[in-house]
Amino acid sequence: MSIARPNFQLIAALILAFVISSAIAYYYVVYVMNNTSLLFAQLVTSGLMLGGIYGLAATGLTIIFGVMKIINLAHGELMMLGGFISLWISTFLRTDPLFVLPISFVVLFVIGVFFQSTLFNSAMRYGLNPPVFLAFAIALALQNLMILAWTADVRIIRSPLIDSTVQVEGVSIQLARFVSFILAIVLILLVKAFIEKTMIGKGLRAISQNREAAALMGINVSIVNVLAYSLGVGLAAIAGTMLGMVFSVSPLDGPVLTSKTIAIIVLGGIGSVAGALVGGLILGLIETYVGYIVGSGFINAVALLTFLLVLILRPSGLFGER
C-alpha cells in the first residue's frame, strides 16, 4: 500500500487499452449489430457506473491485503451480507436504503473486528495458509447462514429516493446507478486521502511495507490489523448495498464477486487503491461490452481471462511495484 508511483507509460497503455477495447466494441455494436451509436454510449455509461461499485469493493480487498498480506476470500459474501443487512434495516425502519448505508458499514465493521481479533490474529501466526482456509471457511459459513436467514432468492434493494431515470443527450441514466457511482468514487478518494494523509494511514502503510520494522517503531500491529480488516469489510458492505440497488443481491453471488474483486486488484496491482479504482472501471466496462455482444453467460469468463492475462503479461499489475 505504499504510495505507488504510477508508471506513465503504463497509464498511456491503459488509455490505449480503453480506446482499443471501446473501438472494437463500437465497431461491433454499431456496424455488425446495426445499432445506433446512442446505444454504445449507453453501454459505456453503464459499464463505468458498474465499474465504480467494483472499484469500491476492490478497494476494501486491497487494503486488507496490503496490511495483512492475506486475500480475504470471504469478501463477496461480506458484500452480500452488507446488502442484506441494509435491505433488512431499511425495511424494518421504513427508511430509504441510502440512509442505512452508514449503519450497514458500522455493522460490518464490528463483524470485521470480531473476525480479525478472534480468528485471523491467531491463525496468522501459523503461516500464510491457515488464514486462507479460515477466510474460505468463513465464506462458506456466511453463505449458508444467509441462505438460512434470507433464502437463496435474488433480492433487489429498492430506494424510492433515487428510483427514477434521467435522460442526458438521449442516454438514459438510472439515478440509482449515478448516485452509487459518485458515492463510490468519493469514498475511494476519501480512503486514499485517509491512507496517505492521516497518522493511522501512515501506520497502515508502514506495516504494509515492513511489519517488524513498524512494530519496532512503536506501531501497534494488532490494532492496525483489526482496523484494516474492518475498514475493508465495511467498504465491502457499502459496495454490496449499492450492487443491490443497481442490480440485485443473493447469497449465491458471493463467490463470483470474490473472484471478480480479486481479478480487479490483480489487474490494478495488489495493494494500490488507485489500481483498484482503475481496475474496477476497466472490468466493469469490458464486462458490459462482452455481456451485450457475446452474451451474459460469458461475463464471468471475462474476469478469469483478465486474471490469467495479467499474470502472464505483467504479474505486478498496472500500478504495482515490480
Add this chain to the structure above:
Amino acid sequence: MMSIFKNRSLYLFIIATIALGLLPLVVKNSYVIYMLFIMFIFIGLSTGWNIIGGLTGQVSLGHAVFFGIGSYTTAVVWLSGHPPISGIMLGGMLAGISALLLIPTFRLRGIYFAIGTLFLNEVTKQVFLNWDAVGGGVGLYLPIPTVFVLEPFYYTALAYCLVTALVALFVHRSKLGLTLNAIREDETAASVLGIRILPYKILALVISAVIFGIGGGVYTSYQTYIEPHSTFHLEWGIGPVFMAILGGFGTFLGPILGAVVYTLIGQSVATLANMRLLFFSIIIILVVRFMPEGLIGHTKDLVKRLVRPLG
C-alpha cells in the same frame, strides 16, 4: 518401488487390502457398503489434493473442476457405447491436461494459484451449463443397469483408493516428496539449492488433477444422472481440503484419517442436508483456530504424553 515400504507399512497395507477386499463377503448391509464406497472416494480425493496442497504448499480451492471434467468425460464415453472404465481413464488424462491451464498462476508466489483454481472451476461450470452437446444445464442421463449390485462399485472405489494411497506413499517417501517439501518450506532456498521450482509444481498439480479426474469418473459410474451444478459443486473441491486440514495438513496419514472422520460425521449429520457445508465450515474454523496441526498432530502429542511416564 519396494523401498518406499519401510518397516511395518507393507504389512499394514497388505492386511488392509485383504480385510477391505473380503469385507463385502461378510457384511451384507448395503448402507455400510455404500458408506465405504463414498469413504474410499473421499480418501482418494483428499490424498490427491494433499499432494499439491499439503505437500507442495500450493493450496487449491477449486479442485472440483478436475473432478467434474473426469465425471463428464466418463459420462460422455459411457453414453457413446464404450465401457465406463475407458471413460474413467480418459477423464483422468483430460483432467491432467486441463490442469496445465493454471501454469500462469505459478508465476507469482502466494495465493494466486488458489484463486486461479476457484476461477477455473466457476468458468468451467459456466461452459458446461451453456454447452448443449453435453446436455447444457439439463445434464446427462446415464445408462441404468438392469440388475443392481453395489459390490462392483465398491471394488472399483477400493482399487481407486488403494492405488491413490500407493501413489501418495511413493510421492511422500521418494526424492520427489522431499523436493516438493523443500518447495513448500522455502522456495528461495530450494531454488538456490538447484531445484527447478516450476516443473515440480506442475508435476504435483498434474498428479493430483489426474487423481481427481479418475475419482470423478469412479463416482459417476455409480450415478444415473449428472448436471453441471452438482458435478462442479464447490464441495467436491472443498471437502478434500477440509479432510486434509482436519486430519493433518501435508502428512501422509492425515488426509486418510480426515476423510474417514469427515465421512462418518457427514453421514451422521446427513439430515442437515444443505446446511452440512455450514456445519463443516464451522468445524474447520475451530480446527484452524485451536488445533492447526490437525488430528494427526494432536494424536502424536497425546501418544507422546501418555507414553512418556512409561518410558
